[in-house]
Amino acid sequence: MSKDVNKKIEQLREQIREHDYLYYVLSQPKISDQEYDKLFAELKELENEHPELITPDSPTQRVSGQPLEGFETVRHSVAMLSMDNTYNAEELKAFDERIKKQLGHDDYDYVVELKIDGLAISLRYENGKLVTGATRGNGETGDNVTANIRTIKNIPLRLRNNINIPDILEVRGEIYMPTSSFTELNRLKAEAGEPLFANPRNAAAGSLKLLDANITKTRNLSFFAYATGEISEPLADNHFDCLEKFKQFGLPINPNITKAKDIDEVMGICLSWDKRRSELDYQIDGMVIKINNLAQRDILGSTGRAPRWCISYKFAAEQAETKVESIDVQVGKTGILTPVANLTPVLLAGTTVKRASLHNFDMLAKLDVREGDTVIIEKAGEIIPQVVKVIEKASESSSAFEIPKACPICGSEVKKDEDGVYIRCINPECKGQLKEKLKYFAGRGQMDIENLGEALIEQLVKHELVKNFADLYKLKRRDIVGLERMGEISAGKVINAIKASKTRPLWRFIAALGIRHIGGQTAQVLTENYDSLDKVMNATEEELAEIDQIGPIVAKSIFEYFHDEKNISIINQLLDDEKFNLEKPAPVNSKKSTGLTAVVTGTLEKFTREEAKEQLKLKGYKVTSTVSKKTSLLVAGKNPGSKLDKANALGIKVVDEQGFLDILGS
Numbered sequence: 103m104s105k106d107v108n109k110k111i112e113q114l115r116e117q118i119r120e121h122d123y124l125y126y127v128l129s130q131p132k133i134s135d136q137e138y139d140k141l142f143a144e145l146k147e148l149e150n151e152h153p154e155l156i157t158p159d160s161p162t163q164r165v166s167g168q169p170l171e172g173f174e175t176v177r178h179s180v181a182m183l184s185m186d187n188t189y190n191a192e193e194l195k196a197f198d199e200r201i202k203k204q205l206g207h208d209d210y211d212y213v214v215e216l217k218i219d220g221l222a223i224s225l226r227y228e229n230g231k232l233v234t235g236a237t238r239g240n241g242e243t244g245d246n247v248t249a250n251i252r253t254i255k256n257i258p259l260r261l262r263n264n265i266n267i268p269d270i271l272e273v274r275g276e277i278y279m280p281t282s283s284f285t286e287l288n289r290l291k292a293e294a295g296e297p298l299f300a301n302p303r304n305a306a307a308g309s310l311k312l313l314d315a316n317i318t319k320t321r322n323l324s325f326f327a328y329a330t331g332e333i334s335e336p337l338a339d340n341h342f343d344c345l346e347k348f349k350q351f352g353l354p355i356n357p358n359i360t361k362a363k364d365i366d367e368v369m370g371i372c373l374s375w376d377k378r379r380s381e382l383d384y385q386i387d388g389m390v391i392k393i394n395n396l397a398q399r400d401i402l403g404s405t406g407r408a409p410r411w412c413i414s415y416k417f418a419a420e421q422a423e424t425k426v427e428s429i430d431v432q433v434g435k436t437g438i439l440t441p442v443a444n445l446t447p448v449l450l451a452g453t454t455v456k457r458a459s460l461h462n463f464d465m466l467a468k469l470d471v472r473e474g475d476t477v478i479i480e481k482a483g484e485i486i487p488q489v490v491k492v493i494e495k496a497s498e499s500s501s502a503f504e505i506p507k508a509c510p511i512c513g514s515e516v517k518k519d520e521d522g523v524y525i526r527c528i529n530p531e532c533k534g535q536l537k538e539k540l541k542y543f544a545g546r547g548q549m550d551i552e553n554l555g556e557a558l559i560e561q562l563v564k565h566e567l568v569k570n571f572a573d574l575y576k577l578k579r580r581d582i583v584g585l586e587r588m589g590e591i592s593a594g595k596v597i598n599a600i601k602a603s604k605t606r607p608l609w610r611f612i613a614a615l616g617i618r619h620i621g622g623q624t625a626q627v628l629t630e631n632y633d634s635l636d637k638v639m640n641a642t643e644e645e646l647a648e649i650d651q652i653g654p655i656v657a658k659s660i661f662e663y664f665h666d667e668k669n670i671s672i673i674n675q676l677l678d679d680e681k682f683n684l685e686k687p688a689p690v691n692s693k694k695s696t697g698l699t700a701v702v703t704g705t706l707e708k709f710t711r712e713e714a715k716e717q718l719k720l721k722g723y724k725v726t727s728t729v730s731k732k733t734s735l736l737v738a739g740k741n742p743g744s745k746l747d748k749a750n751a752l753g754i755k756v757v758d759e760q761g762f763l764d765i766l767g768s
């Protein structure tokens with residue numbers, strides 16, 4: 103029986119790997135996402151029933167274990183060198199002259215690749231299995247980021263085994279975040295009031311260096327392979343064919359790689375990509391030009407710092423010249439004042455730009471941007487255009503932009519953050535903040551109130567029809583009929599849409615409150631640990647901080663929000679309305695509740711923590727993250743930490759992995 107199951111499991115894994123290959127490497131999926139998900143679910147179910155058959159290279163095993171304390175250091179068996187740069191045709195030609203001179207002839211060709219603006223990584227495969235993923239670090243040693251690397255979907259955990267694969271194969275390449283994912287990540291961060299990433303490269307690096315792989319998994323990182331490190335036998339005698347081999351092994355390579363016979367052809371390719379770079383959904387900061395023949399590379403050697411057989415051609419950042427028509431100060435939902443330049447519209451990297459961020463008042467003063475000035479704006483890695491410098495002053499007599507001493511919307515006092523650069527309006531009743539808070543509350547990721555747009559919110563706030571989000575739910579049709587562009591029918595739609603939002607799940611409601619540092623993701627973590635708003639509101643700061651993925655700063659922010667009298671009074675107005683969804687519904691297919699509560703801690707061998715929790719829920723346990731008097735069972739894997747001590751102190755039943763398997767089997 104178990105043999106048949108094992109066979110079936112292996113078959114499913116093979117099928118899934120093949121579909122991964124078709125999807126990620128060849129970009130030619132043969133089945134729909136739903137069909138793929140079905141295969142995956144089938145494998146997961148069999149593995150859940152037979153945890154003893156789970157192997158680390160199974161496609162289900164991308165995230166496992168607990169957050170790390172820190173990264174171990176890995177020594178690169180072959181150093182990861184840097185690359186020399188060129189910035190124009192002359193420098194590129196000079197590079198070609200050096201090659202010609204050193205080789206003593208001109209019988210060589212180049213491979214031209216995009217220079218992906220991410221971070222370099224080295225993947226070590228032993229017998230076709232991914233064993234280590236390490237960052238470049240200082241070139242000699244880097245950080246062991248294997249747990250995070252494993253979450254990247256287009257990196258195979260196991261290479262395709264239909265051809266000979268060297269026993270040891272180190273693959274080097276670039277980890278990057280697609281531009282669209284970066285924009286979305288920053289949108290979510292902005293909504294949660296968290297600091298933004300400056301560009302996709304920083305976002306990729308930040309995501310890869312998180313200690314909790316569960317978060318890295320949500321960051322949609324991706325990979326392109328472009329070089330080898332240590333290798334037990336050669337793959338081919340030239341680079342282009344090596345890349346072809348990579349592809350056959352199931353490793354993703356960039357689709358825009360070309361051979362070029364001489365430096366003029368190389369230059370043509372570089373110029374053409376400089377113009378076309380905005381077509382791509384990832385950032386490139388130039389091109390990489392490599393000698394194709396590996397024996398010729400050996401002759402050329404390296405300087406110790408960088409190989410002599412390759413060079414980059416760096417693009418200039420995309421810039422445009424335009425005029426600052428005016429400077430506005432915006433007030434965000436947490437009161438931050440941001441200076442923004444309104445520009446004469448100008449085309450830059452494929453989009454028309456009308457506004458550019460000036461970040462904060464320190465930056466504004468440093469650049470000394472004034473209304474009427476002609477400025478250079480830039481979209482380097484950054485997606486939001488920035489003002490780089492002033493190239494022409496409006497006039498000798500123009501005056502510097504003054505840092506507001508009062509909120510431009512409500513006129514009340516502003517304060518500079520103690521440890522930061524932001525200036526905030528500290529009036530909790532500020533209409534500017536209220537508008538932003540309501541916009542956020544009604545926004546797509548939160549309560550999703552379809553007919554409640556910016557223009558209507560403006561009017562509701564202006565006419566003092568709404569002073570907080572509880573007021574939204576008290577609005578009657580007659581209150582809003584007669585506002586600009588608001589007839590009977592549209593007013594009815596708005597009121598219905600507001601009413602309909604009462605049934606949004608609890609986590610969306612929590613996210614919608616706009617608590618500092620709490621976006622949708624953290625709100626979901628909260629509702630996984632507390633099944634009603636009441637319980638979240640009554641949680642202590644210590645209890646909150648003990649939840650995985652919630653740190654002390656976030657815990658403090660949640661606690662303070664729910665202990666502020668004004669906030670409590672607003673929420674209480676909603677708690678009285680029973681249509682509001684302030685309880686979390688029980689999962690649909692969970693067994694009848696046993697009334698028992700379990701906590702999982704430490705590393706289990708056969709399960710990720712999430713999987714173990716799922717199993718317990720299926721057994722009818724309520725799963726929480728903190729050990730308390732109410733806990734009935736603690737499942738403790740390796741390195742259980744303080745939860746085990748606490749459980750022992752409270753006399754709670756503790757089982758190890760075997761005990762856990764016994765419970766599942768019973």
Ligand code: IVH
Pocket residue numbers: 182183184185215216217218219220221222223276328329390408409412414
């Ligand atoms: S080959 C000796 N190919 O650029 C270096 N690197 O500025 C061999 N990069 O550290 C690397 N795209 O992170 C190579 N197609 C590509 C690349 C690429 C981006 C990065 C890489 C390297 C950096 C040097």
